[in-house]
Amino acid sequence: MNVMSWHQAITQCMHAGHAYVIATVVNTQGSTPRDGGSKMVITADQTYDTIGGGRFELLVTQRARELLAAGQGCQRLEPFPLGAQAAQCCGGNLTVMLECIPCRDWQVAVFGAGHVGQALLGILAGLPCQVTVVDSRPELAPESMPPNARMAIDDNPVSALDTLPDNTWVIVLTHDHGLDFSLCCRLLTDYRWSFTGLIGSRTKAERFRARLSREGFSGEAIRRIQCPIGLEGVEGKYPMEVAVSIAAQLQSLYYQRHERPTGVSTTWREIKSVLNGEQME
Known part of the structure; x- marks a missing residue:
């Protein structure tokens, strides 16, 4: 015992x-x-x-x-x-x-602990998943984390991808478009993920697709990154509204692939x- x-x-x-x-x-x-x-x-x-x-x-x-x-x-x-x-x-x-x-084998990694990331963590805390939140800013670490979540502070968040298990659902919500792009490049270089999503407007999505194409990624590979992330029918720009849209999309896709x-x-x-x-x- x-x-x-x-x-x-x-x-x-x-x-x-x-x-x-x-x-x-x-x-x-x-x-x-x-x-x-x-x-x-x-x-x-x-x-x-x-x-x-x-x-x-x-x-x-x-x-x-x-x-x-x-x-x-x-x-x-x-x-x-x-x-x-x-x-x-x-x-x-x-x-x-x-x-x-x-056991909970649904692994979700959220890159970015800003307003949307914090709101999303609050929702994911009540879903049957394990959550890793990655950010380079220690001041954004919550005082306490939900039982199914952990915080990873990393000066180079891109390197944190190497520590994640295969079939992780990766959500990119960082405060830096340059970091977002670096994460997308690494995600597509070694695509072993169940889902990848990127926050942003349709304009950001078009610009990122063009940049990724110039980096040599195929159209098929680029389409693996869902941008804008979230259900189209769930509107609103407040952090919690965006988080609800993302969580609803994740849950919908998860139960399409896994028996409830x-x-x-x-x-x-x-x-x-x-x-x-x-x-x-």
Whole structure:
């Protein structure tokens, strides 16, 4: 067991994008090692906090890892009779809620921590993605970042592209058109991205396409960069309006390419069966 508390572990898992299960004791009968409301967090290779230890906790951990291996979000209510199932002398019964949170493999990199970048970060904080914000200006780093985001301060933001995983969705929103262009050149030189978008007007888009063509990039390659970024139907020039347009486009494209995750929950009939089973023990 890791010394980190269950709530600290949730934050860490969210920040890293790792899958995890929250195990909560929701009901107890008789003599049990922990009371209702006790929690622990289980990942593929770690456990955090405790709901009682012993073989009971081992069984819970094994069941949680079965859910993790399935790779699907779900909520399961399961009984654990300590005497019959866990061979523990206290002999009581516990009901445990297992909430499986799948990993987040949607990687988004936002270059630029200005007004639009900050507004976009606020929206992406509530979406199932991992966010990296890159900027050269440390004074723009927020005092706190959402659990699913990190800030990368780099004097040369272009070099930060080398640290990003393949299939990252890259959004370019910097304060400097020269930097924007350098980022576009590097993005197209080694195109391993799921999506690339550039903020700007239609005039900026035309000028960038012409410059990129003079740099030797083909028309097919240049069209990989979406500029102006954002849904056309979402209008407005305020930072939040622009951010909403960008986020809506990202979400729309993501779910066109990926099946929307659905959770599996314990049915009410199953819940009644579990509780009735405890009462008959």
